[in-house]
Amino acid sequence: MATKDFAVRTEPHIARLGELGELHFVAEVFGDEFLNGYHRVTEAQAAVGGQEDLTKMDPAVLRQVYGSMREFLGSLMTQESAERWLRFEVIKAGKVVDHFRSRAKAEEKAAELGGTARVEDKSMRVPDRVLLELLEWSVELYGGGNDRPTTPSSGSSRASRRAGTPGKASSRSKVSTRTAGRSAR
Structure with a gap:
């Protein structure tokens, strides 16, 4: 018989917002609920496109993006915090x-x-940068950040290329050199 213990968080995560107080986020969320909410946020953000100048955006679209971020964050909060947030x-x-x-x-x-x-x-008002920081933090908490890998190790990225350009000249040395990982004969 095999036994394995699994860690399940039971204490809420806390976001401290200075004089505004604290917001408590539920300890754990179900993956599908998190992904569905986050998908709505990314869909709203896609409506904005890559536009960075907020003064040129349609205010209704911008309100929709902010609203979806606030609703998503509210869905991750404890009841009491969610009531203050939204x-x-x-x-x-x-x-x-x-x-x-x-x-x-x-x-x-x-x-x-x-x-x-x-x-x-x-609703509780926070600066835009804080709203974005809360969104990033929640994705780290529930989306696999912190101490959980987001992909299997087989999905790791390849090593970065070395800086500089590879040389075209042949080696002046006619003697065989040792290569890392191989021993000389």
Whole structure:
């Protein structure tokens, strides 16, 4: 009989955001859920193309990219942190009627209520660079970074070429030289 122990994380991962507080991420995620969420992020990013000048982008497309990143990150957080990270309040007659973690669901509810019902985004605000750093960190945590290899060792890259150009001249020496790894006879 063979026995093997497997490490399963149970404590949440913590992102400290200075005075904004902490965000807690679930200890482990299922691969398919992670990949599906990350796929939505990469699809949204593909819509932007390789454009780097944000001032020339369609604001609706940019909002979609940021929204998909925020939703993806929220899906990896504990319930309490996700409620702070993504919060869309439905307001009617100056009172909060309901709140959601999805803008689409909040707008749906506001439409149901009709009249003066509106949606206010009360989500946690962070600078864009922090949003991107959180995204990269989460990919490292759940996508195989840290202490887990992302590919089998047989999938390793080939060694880099040596710097410089190979020489064209023949060796002046007529004596056989030792080659690394082989012994002289």
